[in-house]
Amino acid sequence: MAEHVDPIGDDELLYRRILAKDTNSFDPTRDTRPSAKAFHPNSRDVTGISLSRARSEAHPEFLTAEQVAARGRNPAGYYVAVLRAGDLRAAGIRLEVRPEPEDLGHIELPDVNYAHRKDDQVQAWKETLANRLTIQVLERFPAGSP
Amino acid sequence: MLSTEQTLSMSAGMRSPYRDASMDESPSAASTSAMPIASDESWDKLLDNLADWGRIAASVDEDGFQFPTREAIKKSFQWLKVLKNRENLLPQRVVAAGDGGIAIELLTGPEWSEILDVDDSGQVEYLLFENCQLVRRHALHGPKDDPRC
Numbered sequence: 001m002a003e004h005v006d007p008i009g010d011d012e013l014l015y016r017r018i019l020a021k022d023t024n025s026f027d028p029t030r031d032t033r034p035s036a037k038a039f040h041p042n043s044r045d046v047t048g049i050s051l052s053r054a055r056s057e058a059h060p061e062f063l064t065a066e067q068v069a070a071r072g073r074n075p076a077g078y079y080v081a082v083l084r085a086g087d088l089r090a091a092g093i094r095l096e097v098r099p100e101p102e103d104l105g106h107i108e109l110p111d112v113n114y115a116h117r118k119d120d121q122v123q124a125w126k127e128t129l130a131n132r133l134t135i136q137v138l139e140r141f142p143a144g145s146p
Numbered sequence: 147m148l149s150t151e152q153t154l155s156m157s158a159g160m161r162s163p164y165r166d167a168s169m170d171e172s173p174s175a176a177s178t179s180a181m182p183i184a185s186d187e188s189w190d191k192l193l194d195n196l197a198d199w200g201r202i203a204a205s206v207d208e209d210g211f212q213f214p215t216r217e218a219i220k221k222s223f224q225w226l227k228v229l230k231n232r233e234n235l236l237p238q239r240v241v242a243a244g245d246g247g248i249a250i251e252l253l254t255g256p257e258w259s260e261i262l263d264v265d266d267s268g269q270v271e272y273l274l275f276e277n278c279q280l281v282r283r284h285a286l287h288g289p290k291d292d293p294r295c
Binding site for chain 1: 195198199202206207208209210211212213238239240241242243244245249251254255256259261265273275278279280283
């Protein structure tokens, strides 16, 4: 499958998986916003945390929120945070297109990576992503194939 | 390094939105989504959560998410006891960071966030954000260093 290298439009919506259970990163009964830790890089995020470009009329090849959740493998399932690409750019957060065979809309935030996860700037970006740039958090979706 | 008392009282002219909110004096209160509710049941829930993490400490899930280490859990437990006994201010959220650490989110929101960040080795930092910008950050002593504990 050919790589999709379309530049990311400012109006494009982006999805970020949030583990649904046991982490407390998001509790819809207490808060409409996720924790900044929902954007904290783990040891596999060497080149940056992952997001996915949302399926749209212009990009039917990209995944739906449910499909993005289904790419996760934790059986507890996932919430999905929705953000807008232009908002991230306006906040100084770089986006890089990194298509994968099963997610052509896969992107990474290269500066929000594991090695720099404790940097002042990364701490501030995580706060911004959670408290200012998350438009909404979608319902809990199951992991596995939708 | 500062004690809990020094940190939360912000004696150097800095404020503690977490403490202000509990006194219902904070202009940031309206922007925060949850106020501390210091019932025993609420505290028990937080502490039970730490105990649950203890049963899967430092395990890594299918996506590389590492649950809190024993060191992080132990230190978080100590700090929660300090917060309960001294302030009776319930943190807004206690979150597994995904790298073995724990964030004790005293208060979070678009205007103010105040966090005790416990890393996987049990080291603790205090972080204060104003409008999502980091305005204060420093290491904290362990609660055992505090004479009131």
